[in-house]
Amino acid sequence: MDNKSNESNEVTLRSPMAQASYSRLDYYKNCALAFNHKYVHKTATLAEPEHKDKAGNVKDPAWKRGSIIHQAMDDYINDRTQVLRPELYDLRFEIEEARALKLSDPSRVLTEQNKFFDTDYKPIDMQALSPDQLSVTSAGDPCPKDYHVLVIIDLLIFSEDGTSAKVIDLKSGRVHSVKHSSQTQLYALFVAVEYPKVTDLTTQLWYCDQNGKITSKDYTRKQVMIYMNFWNRLITKMHTDTSFLPNPHEQNCMFCNYGLREHSNKWVNKTGDCELSLDKRFRV
Numbered sequence: 001m002d003n004k005s006n007e008s009n010e011v012t013l014r015s016p017m018a019q020a021s022y023s024r025l026d027y028y029k030n031c032a033l034a035f036n037h038k039y040v041h042k043t044a045t046l047a048e049p050e051h052k053d054k055a056g057n058v059k060d061p062a063w064k065r066g067s068i069i070h071q072a073m074d075d076y077i078n079d080r081t082q083v084l085r086p087e088l089y090d091l092r093f094e095i096e097e098a099r100a101l102k103l104s105d106p107s108r109v110l111t112e113q114n115k116f117f118d119t120d121y122k123p124i125d126m127q128a129l130s131p132d133q134l135s136v137t138s139a140g141d142p143c144p145k146d147y148h149v150l151v152i153i154d155l156l157i158f159s160e161d162g163t164s165a166k167v168i169d170l171k172s173g174r175v176h177s178v179k180h181s182s183q184t185q186l187y188a189l190f191v192a193v194e195y196p197k198v199t200d201l202t203t204q205l206w207y208c209d210q211n212g213k214i215t216s217k218d219y220t221r222k223q224v225m226i227y228m229n230f231w232n233r234l235i236t237k238m239h240t241d242t243s244f245l246p247n248p249h250e251q252n253c254m255f256c257n258y259g260l261r262e263h264s265n266k267w268v269n270k271t272g273d274c275e276l277s278l279d280k281r282f283r284v
Contacts, residue, residue, distance in 0.1 A: 020235045021150040022183050028238045030252045036244035037258045037273055045257040046269035066172040069208060070154060073170055074112045077102050077155070087172070090212030098155060110156040115190060116147040121228075123194045149235065151190045164200045165191055171207050180205050181217065186231060188224045246276050253277035 028035040037043040051059040060068065072085040077099045084092060102109040114137070116124040124144050126134075135145045143150070155168035167187050171180060184203035192198055199221045207213040253259045259277025261270040270277075 019147055019150065020238060021152065022186050025186075025231075025234055025238060026179065026183075028241075029234065031247040031249075031256065032241055032244040033246035033274060033276075034252075034256050034258055035238070037271075040244075043258065043271060043273055045271055049269060062173060069172050070112070070170055073154070077109065077111050079103060087208050091170075091206050091208055091214075094206065094214070098157060101157065105160075108158045108160070111154070113151075113153040113156060114141055114143065115151045115153065115194060116144050117149040117151070117190065117193070118146075119148045121149070121190075121193055121232075149190070151187055153187055153191070156191065158195075158198075162195070162197050164202070165195065165198045166202045166204060167191055168204045168206060171205055172209050175207060175210060175213065177215075181215075184217070185224070185227055188219055189227050189231060192221050192224050193228075246274065248276040248278050250278045254279065 024035070024039060027038065048061060051061055053059050059065075069085060069087050072081075073088055073095060075081045076084050076088070076095060079099065079102070084095065088095060098109055102111075116126070118124055124147055126142065126144065129144055133145055135143055137143045137150070153167060154170045155166075157166040157168070158164070167184060169180070169184055169187065181203075184205060188201045188203050192201060201219045201221070201224055203217050203219070205215045207215075253263060253274075253276075255268065256274070256277065257268050257271060258273040259270050260275060260279075261272050263270060263277045263279040
């Protein structure tokens with residue numbers, strides 16, 4: 001990696017918040033002030049309201065439903081269950097193929113991978129860490145106490161010779177083309193970093209709620225490594241920010257937990273910590 005890619009080694013990182021993931025980077029990019037509330041000061045949000053279907057039955061919120069569907073695919077591919085959830089039925093052929101390959105050649109199929117990297121963007125070997133160097137993520141999974149980047153990959157499939165890799169992200173809900181393709185780009189980059197033998201990468205987005213829609217993009221190793229400087233600059237900016245300037249925008253504010261309470265919607269309850277929030281419902 002060139003010197004420009006190692007800018008993060010030349011700055012002082014805030015601690016213990018010197019940890020990046022795609023969700024944190026996306027949250028920060030949308031609004032640094034909201035990021036400050038959520039991840040730095042850990043401002044507690046109000047209890048989320050109940051979600052009900054047309055029949056009046058309480059539904060799981062979107063994040064919990066998505067987590068359940070992800071776990072269901074992981075369990076099925078790893079042969080922990082013989083039944084595929086109905087939400088995954090439109091992707092059954094792709095999932096069955098991954099399951100069969102996992103059973104025949106386990107080393108070629110990795111599921112629900114938490115990959116941690118240090119400030120030099122080198123993979124952290126969890127097995128080499130002592131107990132006092134370990135902690136847990138917000139989801140309760142083991143993690144290093146000190147890490148720079150976390151990449152969570154739903155499904156990673158290698159070719160027989162290990163020179164090609166398919167990076168797959170399962171999505172529930174709507175299609176957000178720009179955001180989702182940016183996410184898989186980051187994942188492909190860190191797969192290339194961790195596996196030097198890989199020369200060709202394919203990223204795929206599997207949309208279980210969109211009739212099994214699959215989008216795909218191919219990269220060479222050289223193409224994906226070009227993105228390192230961009231992501232390094234964003235990661236470093238997030239880690240070293242002390243101003244946390246707000247970015248009020250009608251879409252950002254509509255789904256932010258920290259805006260004015262009258263700008264609430266059916267998904268979140270506002271805390272009122274930010275008085276700059278906008279409400280697109282009042283736009284003509």
